[in-house]
Amino acid sequence: MSKKKPPNIILITIDCLRADILGCYGGEAQTPSIDRLAEQGVRYTAAFAHSHMTKSTFPSIFSGRYPSQDGGTQQFDAERFSVVEALQVSGYQTIGVNSNPWLSRRFGFHRGYTRYVDLSEASPAAHSLPVRLLNHGLGLFGGGVIYPPYPSAQAVTDAALQAIDGVDAPFFLWLHYMDAHWPYDVDRPRLYGPRDAENWAYNARLAARCRQTPERVTARERDALWALYRRGVETVDRQLGRLLTVLDEADTVALTADHGEAFGEHTEYFHKIALHAENVHVPLLLRHSGASGGQVENGVVRHVDLAPTILETAVLPPPGNGEGISLLPAAMNTEPLPKLEAFSESCNQNGCYAALRHDGWAAILEMEDVARMIVRQESLYNYYDDPAETRNLALERPSRMAAMRARILDYIARRNVGTSAAPLLAADMDDDLKRQLIKLGYLE
Numbered sequence: 001m002s003k004k005k006p007p008n009i010i011l012i013t014i015d016c017l018r019a020d021i022l023g024c025y026g027g028e029a030q031t032p033s034i035d036r037l038a039e040q041g042v043r044y045t046a047a048f049a050h051s052h053m054t055k056s057t058f059p060s061i062f063s064g065r066y067p068s069q070d071g072g073t074q075q076f077d078a079e080r081f082s083v084v085e086a087l088q089v090s091g092y093q094t095i096g097v098n099s100n101p102w103l104s105r106r107f108g109f110h111r112g113y114t115r116y117v118d119l120s121e122a123s124p125a126a127h128s129l130p131v132r133l134l135n136h137g138l139g140l141f142g143g144g145v146i147y148p149p150y151p152s153a154q155a156v157t158d159a160a161l162q163a164i165d166g167v168d169a170p171f172f173l174w175l176h177y178m179d180a181h182w183p184y185d186v187d188r189p190r191l192y193g194p195r196d197a198e199n200w201a202y203n204a205r206l207a208a209r210c211r212q213t214p215e216r217v218t219a220r221e222r223d224a225l226w227a228l229y230r231r232g233v234e235t236v237d238r239q240l241g242r243l244l245t246v247l248d249e250a251d252t253v254a255l256t257a258d259h260g261e262a263f264g265e266h267t268e269y270f271h272k273i274a275l276h277a278e279n280v281h282v283p284l285l286l287r288h289s290g291a292s293g294g295q296v297e298n299g300v301v302r303h304v305d306l307a308p309t310i311l312e313t314a315v316l317p318p319p320g321n322g323e324g325i326s327l328l329p330a331a332m333n334t335e336p337l338p339k340l341e342a343f344s345e346s347c348n349q350n351g352c353y354a355a356l357r358h359d360g361w362a363a364i365l366e367m368e369d370v371a372r373m374i375v376r377q378e379s380l381y382n383y384y385d386d387p388a389e390t391r392n393l394a395l396e397r398p399s400r401m402a403a404m405r406a407r408i409l410d411y412i413a414r415r416n417v418g419t420s421a422a423p424l425l426a427a428d429m430d431d432d433l434k435r436q437l438i439k440l441g442y443l444e
């Protein structure tokens, strides 16, 4: 009896991509490539990330475990299970194309790759003296830039197409796109003209106000940012069109975002620490031969389910201590999807949040003291009636709130939330990394 050859597996992650902007989720962006992927596979309407930022969500995507487990989120700890490593050991060619400095070799995300193309490592020209002087000069007039802060979707796609050309199957390919991340849409000439520099300066000033005084940002300004963001999403979609046309229809493709992006909801912009839907509700699409196309799954699914799903696709066992389940049986209609609990967590030097989405409800706790389990504030939303989480029902539904609070506190205790919250100090980073993170708005 011949053993069936495992398929190529492609994991596409798009930084900051909200589900509700995509055409296939009823959004306004023109995303024909992503929409086609949804038609060919399963579209999950209630997929959640386990945190609010890249460096705490990716450990879960690659390990099937929660952010604070296994050494926390400051590094992709060498001891942590890696789905990429498991695929490599089983004979897959593993190729990664990264564009985000938080996912660089510096943080251990290259582990398990036969080939790791790290485009986030800045080009030397970007740090040459003339360019730095010019950038500094533009900065004096409000923040223009000469070199975009991250590689474009075109560069990511070019590198991926080049890397898989002639590679022996089966291969695992991971691509990470940054064009939906602030400053939104870098797919334009590398040297900006005076007019572009003026626009950049305006946008940079607006972004600074979004961070410092979000309550003073007007609806018109918010719409301008949203339009820029939409353009970034559409840029990624065009490039995905190039990638998807060269893939075989038997290839398995999963697409998701590391987290969402806020545009003034709950008086926040970008992806701050709070765990509301705009930050943790993500798109998830899964195309797999044998799973019929055009399916829509409304049950809760999570990033921790990706690793076991990918492993089952490759006919490999799930991680021994994994927190997720394979989504394949439900996608293939051999078993119904069980009712899953999606936990999320986020911490910084000021404190921690923890949240749970389950059975149509979303509960969020803001912790006064995470070590002593003291809650400062809590909120409860009906996920299906109020997906934007605008009406707090914690007082109206005390028994539901109590049940979900108990589950969240149990999660905090069992998954080490808050124990690795120490911020990465600028002093610990080399100059190149510091410069990249400053450009992306993470450091000042």
Ligand SMILES: [Zn+2]
Pocket: 015, 016, 053, 054, 055, 258, 259
């Ligand atoms: Zn991110």
